Amino acid sequence: MLPLQPPLHPSQAAVEAVARDAHVPVWMPWPLPAGWLVTGFATAGDERSGTRATVVALAGPSVTQGPADMLIIAEEPGVGLGAGFGGLPGPDPGEGFGEGPPHAKIDVNGHPAALWCAGGAPDRAVYAGEAMGNWLWSIVWPADAGCLVALFELSLRDLRDDGQVFDLPFGAFSPRLSGPGT
Numbered sequence: 279m280l281p282l283q284p285p286l287h288p289s290q291a292a293v294e295a296v297a298r299d300a301h302v303p304v305w306m307p308w309p310l311p312a313g314w315l316v317t318g319f320a321t322a323g324d325e326r327s328g329t330r331a332t333v334v335a336l337a338g339p340s341v342t343q344g345p346a347d348m349l350i351i352a353e354e355p356g357v358g359l360g361a362g363f364g365g366l367p368g369p370d371p372g373e374g375f376g377e378g379p380p381h382a383k384i385d386v387n388g389h390p391a392a393l394w395c396a397g398g399a400p401d402r403a404v405y406a407g408e409a410m411g412n413w414l415w416s417i418v419w420p421a422d423a424g425c426l427v428a429l430f431e432l433s434l435r436d437l438r439d440d441g442q443v444f445d446l447p448f449g450a451f452s453p454r455l456s457g458p459g460t
Contacts, residue, residue: 280330280357285320285455288335288448292319297437300329302412303352304437305386307336308444311430314338315449317347322359331359334437335452346423347454350434351415360406360415362458365399370413371406372396381405382428386414387436393427403427409434419454 286292296319297304306316314336322331331353340346351360358369366372371394380392386409393416398404403424405416416432418424435442 280322280327280359281324282359282457283321283323283329285318285333285451287451288316288318288446290446293437293444293446296321296329296332300332300438302330302332302354303410303434304332304334305350305352305409305414305434306334306437306444306446307350307430307432308435309433310336310447311338311426315447317449317452318455320455322353322357330354331357333359333363333455335455337449337452340420340423341426341429342420342422344420346426347419347452348426349415349417349454351413351417352409353413353415355413357413359458360413360417363454364396364404364406364415364417365402366397366404375406380407382416384416384427384431385433386410387434387439391434395424 318335320333321329323329382393393405393407396406403418
């Protein structure tokens, strides 16, 4: 896995820094589901290869009960950040991924994208798919809030794209960004 850089607290300056340096999309659900906030950002990469994985952290109400946390991760194949946050052993979703019908479908820059449950740690729901030649992960805590990925009918936009104006609501920093496995 490429080195995880120190996470960035939620702010417009963090949005600009992550979007400026990323070689992969910086996926933001837009519009955000009602009551949801942006709670931070993380990247993986180094000075030599650049940013090869991005993480957008979100928090909001669950449809089951209590709060929920969600990470949206874009990464080049083999980086391993999504698998690490998902509690999977390898760098990619693993054997059996993509078999059968998808468990959720979302909109990615105006195109449909399929997501499959990818196993992972028992305290979270882990979905993985592909968008623009990169892995797309959605990881949700607690596990029973994983239904949000399908119910919200997420529409993702790449924060790197020009001509977009987002008035993002920022919340408290997410402890989920302290590193994979948290």
